[in-house]
Amino acid sequence: MAKLRAVALAGGTHGNELTGAYVVKNAQWLFRHWQHSFSITPFLANPAAFQIVRRYVDQDLNRCFGPAAPQAPTTVEQHRAREIIDQYRTMDFIIDLHTTTSYMGNTLILSRPDPVSLQIAFAVKQRLKDLKLIIWGINTAEPPILSSLLPGFTHEIGPVAQGLLDPDIFQQTLATLETVFDCIDQYNNDQLPAIDSEQVYVHHGPDYDFPRDEEGSLTGYIHRDFLHRNFEPLKKGDPLFTRFDGTEITYDGEEGLCPLFINEAAYYEKGIAFTLVKEQRWTRTDQPGFLTSDRREGGISG
Numbered sequence: 001m002a003k004l005r006a007v008a009l010a011g012g013t014h015g016n017e018l019t020g021a022y023v024v025k026n027a028q029w030l031f032r033h034w035q036h037s038f039s040i041t042p043f044l045a046n047p048a049a050f051q052i053v054r055r056y057v058d059q060d061l062n063r064c065f066g067p068a069a070p071q072a073p074t075t076v077e078q079h080r081a082r083e084i085i086d087q088y089r090t091m092d093f094i095i096d097l098h099t100t101t102s103y104m105g106n107t108l109i110l111s112r113p114d115p116v117s118l119q120i121a122f123a124v125k126q127r128l129k130d131l132k133l134i135i136w137g138i139n140t141a142e143p144p145i146l147s148s149l150l151p152g153f154t155h156e157i158g159p160v161a162q163g164l165l166d167p168d169i170f171q172q173t174l175a176t177l178e179t180v181f182d183c184i185d186q187y188n189n190d191q192l193p194a195i196d197s198e199q200v201y202v203h204h205g206p207d208y209d210f211p212r213d214e215e216g217s218l219t220g221y222i223h224r225d226f227l228h229r230n231f232e233p234l235k236k237g238d239p240l241f242t243r244f245d246g247t248e249i250t251y252d253g254e255e256g257l258c259p260l261f262i263n264e265a266a267y268y269e270k271g272i273a274f275t276l277v278k279e280q281r282w283t284r285t286d287q288p289g290f291l292t293s294d295r296r297e298g299g300i301s302g
């Protein structure tokens with residue numbers, strides 16, 4: 001297979017996720033001793049949002065990479081998505097750095113599980129045992145995210161507050177990146193260990209909203225026993241929310257599915273308290289749905 005010579009490294013796609021933003025802004029220092037078989041091109045994905053330390057200016061940039069490209073982008077993020085597509089779509093691989101307020105730990109999100117991305121992600125997971133692999137946007141109607149432009153993935157790590165640079169999260173992000181770069185190097189040198197299968201979590205849905213009143217105001221919060229249960233299979237009757245009146249809301253959905261993005265601050269406005277994923281074992285050649293739709297051709301959604 002073709003070598004990966006040009007690697008794009010995005011950060012600050014969400015302007016209040018400082019870890020990735022400061023990694024790409026300081027890439028010339030952070031990576032100065034590393035010798036690789038490929039070039040690294042760091043870029044700040046949403047400088048306007050980073051400037052005001054907000055997730056976005058007009059709309060979520062990371063939902064702007066769909067096929068229905070308006071000929072004349074109107075929002076700050078649609079313009080930026082067009083620039084990013086034009087500038088980086090001919091590169092070989094992309095890593096997009098994110099953080100979450102959810103207690104998810106260290107994860108890679110593959111929104112385009114092609115064989116090269118899977119092979120590299122499997123190898124990274126072999127070396128970082130606590131890493132979780134998430135497959136996103138295959139079974140659900142999520143708009144395409146930035147890392148779906150090219151082979152590659154999103155790095156998502158938490159918990160860390162929005163607008164905060166946490167030393168442990170920053171160091172873990174660098175350590176994960178170093179492992180990813182090593183694996184890309186091994187791939188380019190035909191030395192990547194062949195790993196036949198790995199545990200992955202495939203986005204399944206549905207999304208669950210917080211309990212709310214008719215005006216949309218919260219009537220409860222995440223149950224304390226649920227807060228740390230990302231990736232743990234759910235059973236009927238498991239507590240999800242505590243209402244302000246002290247009563248509980250419990251799970252009544254399909255058993256065995258696992259919650260993800262529990263209490264992500266940015267999702268309150270989206271009406272998402274958590275979503276559900278399904279644990280599966282994937283082989284290197286699994287690629288259900290990959291490139292069967294025209295969703296991944298890199299236009300801009302409206």
Ligand SMILES: [Zn+2]
Pocket residue numbers: 013014017098099
């Ligand atoms: Zn993000």
